[in-house]
Amino acid sequence: MPRPRKEKITLPKKRGRKPKLPSAPKVLVSTQTKKQTETPETLKGFKDILPLDAPYWDFVRGIFYDLAKSYSFKIIETPVLEQLALFKRNLGKYTDIVEKELFEFIDKGGVAVALRPEGTSGVARSYINHGMHNLPQPVKVFYDGPMFRYENPQAGRMREHHQIGFEVFGSESSAVEVQLMLLAHNALKEIGLSSSLEINSMGCASCRETFKEALVEYYKSRRRELCEDCKRRISKNPIRLLDCKEEMCQPIKENAPQIIDFLDENCKKHFMQVLEMLDELEIPYNLNPFLVRGLDYYTRTVFEFRPLGEQKSQSALLGGGRFDVLVEQMGGQPASAAGMACGLERLIMRIKEEGVLLPAKKRPDIFLAHLGPDAKKRAMRLFEELRKEGFALIENFAKDSLKQQLENANKARVRFTLILGQKELQENNILLRDMDAGVQEEIDIKKLVPELRKKLEQKSLLPELEEGSTDMI
Incomplete structure (x- = not known):
């Protein structure tokens, strides 16, 4: 018996295309942009009290x-x-x-x-x-x-x-x-x-009870003209009738009994x-x-x-x-x-x-300025020493520019500015600038406290200039 022929099956060739390999899992790329984080806000009826106020x-x-x-x-x-x-x-x-x-x-x-x-x-x-x-x-x-x-x-x-x-x-x-x-x-x-x-x-309590009776009797006769809250107050808490803020109840209140007559x-x-x-x-x-x-x-x-x-x-x-x-x-x-x-x-x-003017702030006496990293470190210690001595002084250690620091000193309208730089630090001196007169001198840092007291005492004998703001942002 003849053996059955095996038919050869040929797949059609695909021109210009490579055999298809198993594909990797697709990575889904979101087309949405990253949502911006919402900044929390204060709740209704709550408010920040800012430095300006x-x-x-x-x-x-x-x-x-x-x-x-x-x-x-x-x-x-x-x-x-x-x-x-x-x-x-x-x-x-x-x-x-x-x-x-x-x-x-x-x-x-x-x-x-x-x-x-x-x-x-x-x-x-x-x-x-x-x-x-x-x-x-x-x-x-x-x-x-x-x-x-x-x-x-x-x-x-x-x-x-x-x-x-x-x-x-x-x-x-x-x-x-x-x-x-x-x-x-x-x-x-x-x-x-x-x-x-x-x-x-x-x-x-005793004389108020008599008053309540008269008040209830009066308001019951005007019940139709009252707001809903006052209608309820007649039986619940009649004294509160006189505390009503509604406009429709004000004319009625004007003719109500007066508690002064029941004392x-x-x-x-x-x-x-x-x-x-x-x-x-x-x-x-x-x-x-x-x-x-x-x-x-x-x-x-x-x-x-x-x-x-x-x-x-x-x-x-x-x-x-x-x-x-x-x-x-x-x-x-x-x-x-x-x-x-x-x-x-x-x-x-x-x-x-009402436009009430606040009292003028007492302006600080001294601004302490620095120039250079080593001078800044020494100036921070000097600030604490002078503060403990009772001097009214300010600074801006966050700024390294001497020009910006002097602008702060002018804005605060201080009497004196102390300037500590690298040169002064090495010589153990400090510059003392009179901001009103526009002159400066170099003094021994060890003699700074008595010298400042002397200078400020002399300044106190002069007429006081108009005070300005000492606020610094």
């Missing part, structure tokens, strides 16, 4: 710190983070701060906490925790720090804002709140801001003592029957300093009052108290609006 902050703080010392207040610092219950209980459950503005959250330990919206509650807690009722009374403290409120940023009030506050614990004397108002009056006067003092009494004899007597002391001190004031402040812990005297000619409470520069039951409500020994606080951002904004 620092003189305003130093100016305001300096005045308050000096007055605190004059009136025997001692500094106190409390945490910015506290238990949420501290603020909910003290500020009032139905106040705007508690209902709308607290930065509150649950921490990793499951504790409800909040960033402080004001300073008094934390200071009162500290007074109780540390047994300050055992100290000689009254206890007078002041604080300076950031506060936090989750609200829409407004003029002079950011979500993070800074307050300086004064608190007095352990005295029910009317002199306490009068001294606080005197301190505030003097501070604004020294800053250069014109203001008016608004004052009222909220009475004690009992003790509260009336206390308030009259306050007014008589203000008269004696010649501090002008306006009786404002609708001033209640925004927090529930206030009793009896409340006050605000507002820009002259402005009556809106939102524009208040400084405010405070008495809170006689706060410490006891927090579980402490009964302690009458009063306090006040001011917002630094609002004060500084007002300073700029």
